[in-house]
Amino acid sequence: MLYREAGDFKTTYVADNQTFPLKLDRIGFWVTMAVAWLVIPFVINDYWASSLLVPFLIYAIAAIGLNILTGYCGQVSLGTGGFMAVGAYACYKLMTSFPDVNIMIHIVLAGGITAMVGAAFGLPSLRIKGFYLAVATLAAQFFLVWLFNKVSWFYNYSASGQISAPERLVAGVAVTGPSTPAWAQYLICLFFVTVCAIIARNLTRGTLGRSWMAIRDMDIAAEIIGVNPLKAKLTAFAVSSFFVGIAGALFFAVYLGAVEVGEAFGIQKSFLVLFMIIIGGLGSIFGSFAGAAFLVLLPVALKWIGVDVMGWPTDLVAHFQLVIVGALIMFFLIKEPHGLAQLWRLAKEKLRLWPFPH
Amino acid sequence: MNEAVMDKNAPYVTEDGRQIGGVMMDLRDITLRFGGVEAIKAISFDIREGEIRAIIGPNGAGKSSMLNVISGFYKPQEGEVYFRGQKRPPMKPYQVARQGVARTFQNIALFQGMSVLDNVMTGRMGHIKSNMLAQAIWAGKAQREENENREAVERIIDFLEIQAIRKTPVGRLPYGLKKRVELARALAAEPDLLLLDEPMAGMNVEEKEDMSRFILDVNDEFGTTIALIEHDMGVVMDLSDRVVVMDYGRKIGDGTPDEVRNNQEVIDAYLGVAHD
Numbered sequence: 001m002l003y004r005e006a007g008d009f010k011t012t013y014v015a016d017n018q019t020f021p022l023k024l025d026r027i028g029f030w031v032t033m034a035v036a037w038l039v040i041p042f043v044i045n046d047y048w049a050s051s052l053l054v055p056f057l058i059y060a061i062a063a064i065g066l067n068i069l070t071g072y073c074g075q076v077s078l079g080t081g082g083f084m085a086v087g088a089y090a091c092y093k094l095m096t097s098f099p100d101v102n103i104m105i106h107i108v109l110a111g112g113i114t115a116m117v118g119a120a121f122g123l124p125s126l127r128i129k130g131f132y133l134a135v136a137t138l139a140a141q142f143f144l145v146w147l148f149n150k151v152s153w154f155y156n157y158s159a160s161g162q163i164s165a166p167e168r169l170v171a172g173v174a175v176t177g178p179s180t181p182a183w184a185q186y187l188i189c190l191f192f193v194t195v196c197a198i199i200a201r202n203l204t205r206g207t208l209g210r211s212w213m214a215i216r217d218m219d220i221a222a223e224i225i226g227v228n229p230l231k232a233k234l235t236a237f238a239v240s241s242f243f244v245g246i247a248g249a250l251f252f253a254v255y256l257g258a259v260e261v262g263e264a265f266g267i268q269k270s271f272l273v274l275f276m277i278i279i280g281g282l283g284s285i286f287g288s289f290a291g292a293a294f295l296v297l298l299p300v301a302l303k304w305i306g307v308d309v310m311g312w313p314t315d316l317v318a319h320f321q322l323v324i325v326g327a328l329i330m331f332f333l334i335k336e337p338h339g340l341a342q343l344w345r346l347a348k349e350k351l352r353l354w355p356f357p358h
Numbered sequence: 359m360n361e362a363v364m365d366k367n368a369p370y371v372t373e374d375g376r377q378i379g380g381v382m383m384d385l386r387d388i389t390l391r392f393g394g395v396e397a398i399k400a401i402s403f404d405i406r407e408g409e410i411r412a413i414i415g416p417n418g419a420g421k422s423s424m425l426n427v428i429s430g431f432y433k434p435q436e437g438e439v440y441f442r443g444q445k446r447p448p449m450k451p452y453q454v455a456r457q458g459v460a461r462t463f464q465n466i467a468l469f470q471g472m473s474v475l476d477n478v479m480t481g482r483m484g485h486i487k488s489n490m491l492a493q494a495i496w497a498g499k500a501q502r503e504e505n506e507n508r509e510a511v512e513r514i515i516d517f518l519e520i521q522a523i524r525k526t527p528v529g530r531l532p533y534g535l536k537k538r539v540e541l542a543r544a545l546a547a548e549p550d551l552l553l554l555d556e557p558m559a560g561m562n563v564e565e566k567e568d569m570s571r572f573i574l575d576v577n578d579e580f581g582t583t584i585a586l587i588e589h590d591m592g593v594v595m596d597l598s599d600r601v602v603v604m605d606y607g608r609k610i611g612d613g614t615p616d617e618v619r620n621n622q623e624v625i626d627a628y629l630g631v632a633h634d
Binding site: 013014017199202203206207208210211213214216217218220221222223224225226227228229235239283 | 429430431450451452455456460461463467468469470471472476479480481482483484486488490493494495496500501503504505507508509543544547
């Protein structure tokens with residue numbers, strides 16, 4: 001009743017192609033943006049930033065990246081953690097080698113370096129697909145982590161083998177290092193999320209996105225009607241890794257500050273991001289956000305319920321948390337294999353008819 | 359008959375007034391083997407500009423393999439493909455597509471996860487010139503190109519009367535419409551040569567009539583050359599200008615529908631011969 005497309009006519013192809021064709025959706029989008037940019041920075045505190053918002057934003061970028069590769073182009077990847085590590089170490093080397101250059105440029109360059117590494121590791125996808133490709137990307141994951149552990153040049157020969165982000169300023173405010181205010185952490189992540197999401201949306205609704213989806217849905221037919229599979233697959237790997245690399249750089253420089261590669265970018269990270277896009281919805285930008293929010297929020301919410309509301313011991317809650325998260329993932333996959341994005345679509349279809357369902 | 363008509367490569371006008379030009383695609387001594395199996399045995403035939411060329415034959419005769427050779431998906435071990443008078447070098451299927459050869463598939467090969475519009479837009483892949491960066495910003499050339507392609511696609515959608523299902527995911531469509539969307543996707547490429555692999559398989563009479571009308575209209579309005587595989591003899595004889603008949607990988611007949619109909623070898627292949 002309130003939410004419907006009746007009467008919302010388009011007279012140009014530009015208007016028909018826009019991201020949110022419905023007026024109500026557009027309003028919702030701008031309200032969300034306004035709250036995110038104009039309200040939250042003023043009310044945010046350290047707890048909200050470090051346990052919820054900043055990890056959510058960073059994982060959202062990583063999830064968008066993986067969703068482009070797996071959800072849109074159909075190439076399964078278990079190398080997300082490794083590619084995040086490439087972004088993090090590229091950012092670290094750039095920060096320490098060129099201390100005078102703005103950190104924003106370093107983060108973008110780190111994404112670019114990860115894109116190149118990702119495209120190189122995407123080469124096997126031209127020959128193998130499905131589970132076999134997943135194994136090949138798994139090899140990338142272990143190789144990259146091993147590389148950053150083994151070659152001390154990457155961590156500037158530090159004794160601990162860790163990398164830690166020096167303080168860097170943007171417009172006079174620290175965005176990395178221990179004295180970073182919560183709102184600055186939040187804003188820099190929000191900036192990159194906004195830009196990445198817009199780029200991802202533009203690419204996926206246009207020609208490149210169609211060539212990715214064509215490869216995903218039926219690769220032989222795609223090639224016969226004129227899609228260059230080499231180009232489609234490698235661009236998917238490159239663009240995906242670009243986003244994942246930016247997420248890795250932010251995760252290291254802005255969020256954690258100091259990183260040990262095996263701990264921060266291990267195989268668990270690859271699976272976490274993969275779960276995010278499966279739960280959120282494959283082939284959906286909104287799903288990337290929803291999945292990231294779900295998996296970041298869920299442990300925090302469970303902990304809050306268990307410890308603060310029920311008064312259970314912390315270790316018990318921590319163990320329960322793993323069980324519940326696992327059970328919920330299974331529940332979701334059985335109930336709605338297309339993820340939260342599909343639930344959202346169904347809810348919208350229901351809303352169109354509400355309150356008269358017939 | 360005068361000399362000009364006797365020369366088999368001279369342009370002529372058909373009874374219903376369509377212009378048939380010179381040879382567009384010439385297949386010479388094509389042999390295709392899968393291991394020890396010879397799917398196509400030294401077959402030669404040509405497809406002329408503006409004509410509707412049918413390839414018929416019993417199951418397993420090698421018709422689809424022939425189409426796959428033309429669209430570059432199979433590489434024949436022997437023989438050459440001449441396209442517009444030039445020998446075609448070894449090519450990837452997408453390069454063949456960009457030369458102006460489009461096709462549909464025997465088992466519908468639409469992109470299930472995409473809407474009808476996106477499926478048809480994918481057919482425009484060969485007409486894209488903007489780079490990734492421009493597409494990422496969604497401005498300038500990329501957007502202009504998107505709109506031009508959309509206009510071209512809308513003409514096809516209009517032509518095939520599928521406006522109402524433009525935004526429907528193809529997975530939800532009934533079989534007959536899927537076939538039509540596939541034709542739309544092939545047409546969106548604005549091909550010179552359109553290959554149709556059993557465009558009417560599994561359709562009822564009404565749907566077959568619709569499809570036949572569309573094929574004739576495509577040929578008539580866009581001047582597209584069409585090569586089609588079809589089992590419905592009535593349709594083949596009505597639609598096509600010339601027919602190639604294949605059996606067990608060999609060519610057993612080639613000519614106008616009337617010639618083929620009266621060819622003893624063709625009759626034997628279809629009706630069987632008494633073995634004594």
